[in-house]
Amino acid sequence: MTEAAIPKTAARPALSRQTTVWIVVGVVVGGAILASYATNAVITTSVMASALRQSVPIVLGALCGLFCERSGVINIGIEGMMLMSAFTAFLTSVTIGRATGDANTALAAAVIVGLLTGALLGLTHAFMSVTLKVDQIIGGTVINIIAMGLTGYFYQANMTTLGKFQPIALPLLSDIPLLGPVLFTNPPITFAALILVAVAHYVLYFTPWGLRTRAAGEHPRAADTVGIHVNMMRYANVMIGGMLAGLAGAFLPLEAVGSFERNMTNGRGFIALAVMIFGKWTPFGALGGALLFGLASAMQTQLQFFGLGDVIPHQFVGMLPYVLTIVVLSGFVGRSRPPAAEGKVYTKE
Amino acid sequence: MTETTQTSAPVPAIEARDITKRFPGVLANDHVSFTLAKGEIHALLGENGAGKTTLMNVLYGLYHPDEGEIRVNGKPIRINGPEDAISHGIGMVHQHFMLVPVFTVTENIMLGNETVRGITLDRRAAAKRILEVAEQYGLAVEPDALVEDLPVGVQQRVEIVKALYRNADILILDEPTAVLTPQEAEDMFVIMRELTRRGVSIIFITHKLKEVLSVSDRITVMRRGQVVGSTVPSATDERGLAAMMVGREVILTVPKGPANPGADVLQVENLAARDDRDLLALNGTSFTVRAGEVLGVAGVQGNGQTELVEAITGLRPVTGGRVTLCIDGKVSDITGAAPRDIILHGVGHIPEDRQKHGLVMEYPITDNLVLQTYNQPPFARGIVRDDRAVLKNAEERIAEFDVRTPSSVIATDTLSGGNKQKVIVARELSRPIKLLIAAQPTRGLDVGSIEFIHSRLIEARDAGIAVLLVSAELDEILSVSDRIAVMYKGRIVDVVSAAEATREQLGLLMAGVKP
Numbered sequence: 001m002t003e004a005a006i007p008k009t010a011a012r013p014a015l016s017r018q019t020t021v022w023i024v025v026g027v028v029v030g031g032a033i034l035a036s037y038a039t040n041a042v043i044t045t046s047v048m049a050s051a052l053r054q055s056v057p058i059v060l061g062a063l064c065g066l067f068c069e070r071s072g073v074i075n076i077g078i079e080g081m082m083l084m085s086a087f088t089a090f091l092t093s094v095t096i097g098r099a100t101g102d103a104n105t106a107l108a109a110a111v112i113v114g115l116l117t118g119a120l121l122g123l124t125h126a127f128m129s130v131t132l133k134v135d136q137i138i139g140g141t142v143i144n145i146i147a148m149g150l151t152g153y154f155y156q157a158n159m160t161t162l163g164k165f166q167p168i169a170l171p172l173l174s175d176i177p178l179l180g181p182v183l184f185t186n187p188p189i190t191f192a193a194l195i196l197v198a199v200a201h202y203v204l205y206f207t208p209w210g211l212r213t214r215a216a217g218e219h220p221r222a223a224d225t226v227g228i229h230v231n232m233m234r235y236a237n238v239m240i241g242g243m244l245a246g247l248a249g250a251f252l253p254l255e256a257v258g259s260f261e262r263n264m265t266n267g268r269g270f271i272a273l274a275v276m277i278f279g280k281w282t283p284f285g286a287l288g289g290a291l292l293f294g295l296a297s298a299m300q301t302q303l304q305f306f307g308l309g310d311v312i313p314h315q316f317v318g319m320l321p322y323v324l325t326i327v328v329l330s331g332f333v334g335r336s337r338p339p340a341a342e343g344k345v346y347t348k349e
Numbered sequence: 350m351t352e353t354t355q356t357s358a359p360v361p362a363i364e365a366r367d368i369t370k371r372f373p374g375v376l377a378n379d380h381v382s383f384t385l386a387k388g389e390i391h392a393l394l395g396e397n398g399a400g401k402t403t404l405m406n407v408l409y410g411l412y413h414p415d416e417g418e419i420r421v422n423g424k425p426i427r428i429n430g431p432e433d434a435i436s437h438g439i440g441m442v443h444q445h446f447m448l449v450p451v452f453t454v455t456e457n458i459m460l461g462n463e464t465v466r467g468i469t470l471d472r473r474a475a476a477k478r479i480l481e482v483a484e485q486y487g488l489a490v491e492p493d494a495l496v497e498d499l500p501v502g503v504q505q506r507v508e509i510v511k512a513l514y515r516n517a518d519i520l521i522l523d524e525p526t527a528v529l530t531p532q533e534a535e536d537m538f539v540i541m542r543e544l545t546r547r548g549v550s551i552i553f554i555t556h557k558l559k560e561v562l563s564v565s566d567r568i569t570v571m572r573r574g575q576v577v578g579s580t581v582p583s584a585t586d587e588r589g590l591a592a593m594m595v596g597r598e599v600i601l602t603v604p605k606g607p608a609n610p611g612a613d614v615l616q617v618e619n620l621a622a623r624d625d626r627d628l629l630a631l632n633g634t635s636f637t638v639r640a641g642e643v644l645g646v647a648g649v650q651g652n653g654q655t656e657l658v659e660a661i662t663g664l665r666p667v668t669g670g671r672v673t674l675c676i677d678g679k680v681s682d683i684t685g686a687a688p689r690d691i692i693l694h695g696v697g698h699i700p701e702d703r704q705k706h707g708l709v710m711e712y713p714i715t716d717n718l719v720l721q722t723y724n725q726p727p728f729a730r731g732i733v734r735d736d737r738a739v740l741k742n743a744e745e746r747i748a749e750f751d752v753r754t755p756s757s758v759i760a761t762d763t764l765s766g767g768n769k770q771k772v773i774v775a776r777e778l779s780r781p782i783k784l785l786i787a788a789q790p791t792r793g794l795d796v797g798s799i800e801f802i803h804s805r806l807i808e809a810r811d812a813g814i815a816v817l818l819v820s821a822e823l824d825e826i827l828s829v830s831d832r833i834a835v836m837y838k839g840r841i842v843d844v845v846s847a848a849e850a851t852r853e854q855l856g857l858l859m860a861g862v863k864p
Binding site for chain 2: 211212214
């Protein structure tokens, strides 16, 4: 038979506009950081370290949203999953700490309980949205409200823990100026978050699991016709997402603060959702967005510290992270395309 | 009707015996038996809703039959899901492609059956095997291309390779030509013949008669859930097949008398409009439609036909020119008017995309039949809706327009394509209109529905309605229209009389060549 002509797809430029923009942004930001470091090394280091710390729960929350939505389930319950896990992790840390008197055992147990809480809430969300076919926005809202109510009701102010996770300095690497104290001297959940970004990227794009997950979120019927169990994929991914939100929640009492307070997440779950969308549903995009938000938050604190709050009302300075994140991300990232089948219930005919 | 004796293949590739499948309110397959011999192209022919796709979904494991047995190579098998069908060598190319648009060809083909090294996807090894399979069957695919960048014809080839990659030797092609241009369809037939030469057996589902006669070895016809007969192409013709499909003699060309054109009803002057990508789609389009005639607009898809209809009906902003209606001596400028105003002037519209713009799919048929008139008597009394009048109207329209449905209050979504279109035609023609704009009114419909809709268009014409017919099917334009306007790059290049027009002449005009 005659060789049917293959229409060549339009040649893609070596560097897309997108990539170019990111490189330019990277160079500018990097240059600014270096210049700042040359002027005042101590403050720059502390602002950068603070930026990374602030971005940890955001990026973990965004990874949660990523696994859920890539498989086709919208999760606006990240906030609730984080809050509930923060609470159970804190309670575990208190109880185990009292019983054993050993801070490390208490913290390790608390992380595990946080992960399990997240997984359980993920299972709840999957059950509502996949099996009961509840509107997924409502399902997520239910989780947020329940978490807010339960943690607020059961929280007692007089509980104390034995302590929080302490930074670990990686040998040699932590001696590098600027990078050492910022990147290589951190408590365990921060390291885990950075590693998990790479792991999530690998899983989504380089494993059969990721291919099937994305197929379930893009064209579930196509996945079904090649024998993939779409709803099982969704259950599993929402539970994985729940565990990531659980880790994000556990970070707050176990690593950042050392105690629990009412509504401790304070909207971080929703910021995570926004960062996931601005990051175009990719792990590294989410990391970039989270770091930007973290940096803006850290700078905001620093500006208040310098007394800028006396000149401009401090509420305006406090808005900085939100405004900056929105301006930069919406201005530079361009249009993003969500998974085609997200939020749609899949039923076999 | 000719029953062929089976002597060529002692053991059929696949055999369905007495398959029965019920859906709520519908008996989709009623003791259907079907045999596919090895290496043949067996066409399964039937109107929309005859049960062809249901039977194929049973064979592919997407539906579970209520009764009956499936045998592959003579052995009875149980198919619980697509994975079982695949493991028995059955592959299916669905009417709506089962490809993920944002995946590459390789990713789509390997999905569910991935090549791995350790736990990592081995895209290169998979691409190599894909090229081997493609070459073995003489199909050209580009493993690294993104599926969304490929034309439909190539996407279909990817679907076929996807089935062959899973070692399928029985291929089910569900209406493969429905989405193809005539040229792509020809290529498809070459591929099909080539596949059978290399040992693949093919079930070819379609309702296009010409195709069946030109490509298949054997033909089985289904009607209303049952097999009504089998034949071979040499023993039948288009008329015979159409009669088997519909259950009565079908008139393939519309019978019509000469037109009695009256005064101009629609005048379009130098109309300009932009398309969705903001490019100039209409660039000085001018024509008139008279009362009591059908003006057909012919043209290759994408020369501004869609935008023309939308601009006239108020669905797309007009950037220049004028649209005037002259009804009963009253002249009104409707350029850029609101769709509702245009409708109230006496304009009926059968939109190109019936699912998106013609019907509210979730509404019951009753409500879809009063979409424009729900707020007028008799359907409304003051601000209160009269449900009884709405229901009565639906019962009458359903009977008058032969809409096949178990009930008038079920969601319109559950109807077959032909019946959905009948609902739209019923709604538009039951209003007092003076101009009917019909865009691709028979796209994707079976012969029975096409015949029905064509005869209704002619009836409307004979009742003195001006009809503007926009269609990509040249046969339709030639048989229904009285005058033909040929559109090319947003302009009308020429208007010719349908009685004198030839396909060759129109073909040249459609390519922008004016003799």
